[in-house]
Amino acid sequence: MIRTIFALITVMLCAHSAHAGFLDKFGAIIDTALAPTTTQTKSELITAVAAEHKLPAHWRSYWLSEQTHGTRIFLADAGKTNAPVILLVHGLGQNGLRDWLSIVPELEKHYRVIMIDLPGFANSPSPKIKLSPTYYADLLHFVKPYFSNKPISVIGHSMGGAVTLRYAQRYPADIDQIALIDAAGILQRTAFVKHSATDRIPVNPDFVPNALLTYAVGLQDFSNNLIEKMLRLPDPTSLLGKSEIAWGTTLQSYPNINAALSLSEEDFSSAIFEQTRPVAILWGSKDLVAPPRTGQLLAANLATSELTVIESAGHVPMASHAKEVSQWLLASLNAQPKSISKTTLENSSTKQNYECNHSTGETLKGSYARITLTECTGVLLDGVVADELVAIDSVIEIQNSHFSSGQTSLTIKKSVVMMTGSTINGLVSLDQARIDFAGVKLTKDTPFKVNARSRLVLSVSRAGNTRYLHSDLQLENTTY
Template identity: 35%
Template sequence: MTNCRHRRGVFLLLQLFELPRFIACSVLAITCVMLPAKANWLNEIRHNVSGAEKAPSLEPLSPAELTGYPADYTYERVIAPSHQVPVFVVQAGLKHRDTVVLVHGLGDLASKGWLTVIPRLAQQYHVVAIDLPGFGLSQGAVFTYSPQQYAKVIDWLIAKYRHDGQVKLVGHSMGAAISVYYASQYPGRIQQLVLVDAAGILDRTAYIKRISTRDNDQADLPQSVRRVLARVDNFADKMLEKTGTGFDPTRIFSGDSSLRNMTIGEQTNVNAALALMEQNFSVLNYQTVPPTHIIWGGQDNVAPLRTAYALQHVLPLSQLQVINQAGHVPMKSHPHEFNQLLLASLNATILPRQARPKNNSERIGRCFQDNHSHFSGQYQQIILNDCKLVRFDNVDVKHLAMADSILTISASRIGTANQTMQITRSAINATDTEILGQMQSERSRFDFAGVSFYGESPVFVSQASTRLVLSLTRIITPTQSTRLGGSYVLAEQSLESAL
């Protein structure tokens, strides 16, 4: 059963992408049962499915297929030359000069998911929406439905349908992941990017941990109870992190189209979900991405809000707006508020984030057994000892010392140049955070999303048994800049030596 170490995490991801339970079970059963078989089984599958893919067909669109679409829009099914596959394209607002391209997420609606949005956009923009290959009224094809491959389709779409003005790209969920990948790999093609509840951006271990974590920061629970719950969740996180460095059988689907066709067939949601899980968004060059507006549902259980803050950290020009009561599909649950935010975003200018003021504080913060669990503002030093419920929100501290503690950090700056911080038998979850100087770890665990290390190499040193889960993380030294993501286990070594 060692080949199934990721089965729980994969199943959770497939379920969260709203895939039928029997499909999730089938994929997991195949990966767990078939992998130990003889080496020639892949060749047999390739032989059995060769030539099974459909030939491209440009059959006319029927009235039944267009049910639900407004009659005054323009529709066509054309061959996308990047993969020689027929795709469905809808246009509105043809008289306008600037073009807005809409990219949908997983699910059966495809471009229909934008029908509450297109009418408002078409009053000011030329709107182009597509059914990605394998979705909606577009035909499937034999390729991995990955952001990399879909970005080729988007590039063709923009080149063919854009008008003479600016091009603005809007993506939702998987479509947002595709859009940010496209913007980073095809610089200069678009002038503005809007990401709506982008899925699949965080490292998969960080994602699974986040969706399985309870809210222990409740005032109506006694502190002793919350400390116990925090210990329980910390143990569960530790178990999940251990699976993050094991063999993942789902990767074989992304690497072999014959196996994918044989096992997944036309289940394009599974195909696309697995490919999305496989993409490492941490290594993209976000410096080439144009000004980006991020719109998020505050109650999103599919793409956690933490993702938005991590993206905001790495995107040089970005602005986040949250619809507090919305879930993963805000254009459906809160159409009026969403449309207002989207139109305002498309017409707004994004200013760079303001630099933090100089920290001249002499304040010392201390926590022992959670007698002070929330910190904000500037500090000279913070010392944590046996604290399980600590939170840093917008903290600027020159020196941090931790022992036997659990800390959650957001929007903060930790450390100072040429100084060393010691973390012992502790756990840190940090988002949208800068770490200066050197951090030393002994038997500790770290989950970083949207975190930048600044200093002289090495910036992170493990003295004994350290685990890291990294998403959209950067190491910036005077001589180089490194983008990294994934799960790491360190013994007595620096993080740089493990890359």
């Protein structure tokens, strides 16, 4: 019967997809028809046997029924029950809470450690809903009172890092401190796919000859351009997105896909820029899943945050570097919040101009009045303070930099610019440009002046004080 219903739904969707309002109305009908009718009552923790789930025998484990969506949640905890509580939130993959096995022995000496198999993962069955970070954040809020009536510390890994950010935003009274480990899903989808598919090109000419570096950067940029064009095609999940229940029912048997697609849809700009809790950030430098660039943008924009990098670690440092992660967590949770140091802007009269012509692999640091790059490839601006940047026929990367001109701060013509965790006071003028901004603060409410057609990939950035930018756009002859 269900298959017949969804076959009919598919035919109807295909027949009417051209009508903009139909999908919204149809989604509402689906949600109304299939919405749960049960009345939520207070659930009780039911003791489970840890050994049956291949967990240490001294751990306590439980089942908890979540009535709203009719699913059961598997949980475990270790440590003294009267100790301060920390909640560990895992990422994608069917290990679930077992991802934390290697670091719990140290943590349980000092804390009551709560772990959860999020619905759809490991022991917790998958409900017929969209497994979004927002849903999981609401679930953590539901679970938390069973273990503490005081604010707790929450540690999220990978997708669990994104869930933790959303949880802290929606229920700030629940949380005392936050720690993020290789948080995934923060970058806008196009930026994430480009970075994952092409990786980073080294920009040090001491290790890569200029001719080879020029070729490699050009090849990478060509690949990025192809990916950008591919991701401009219609999104195959857009039909399901009109109804969360249709989404969840269709993808119930594929929780990893369900959660991954849901993660890629959410914008965490407000959760990052409005966060006031202390945030400790840990990253593996060799992470191929959640690019270290994400850690940089988080550290640049989260209040009282600090980024620690384990040089030889990948995406799951708990498994490869358990001792280092345990020590980092214990130190971070007991540390006093640190204030963020502000960049000191030098008087423009003391700064020099810089020009690059037909060069490869340059790295700039320090303060400048005006930086002009003409046909320069693989240029890195790291921690630069400048009034103005002009890029013509160039490929450059910028991180943790500040452009202070109140008029036009950046002029980008026939160039590719990737910028992370930086600040721009003036306008950004684009002319046949491609930009990829992540965690960038733009002082002006309408910061972009687009002349000839340009591509803007914007991840968790902000224009003015309240306008968040998280999208993939192609614009021309306009302001934005």
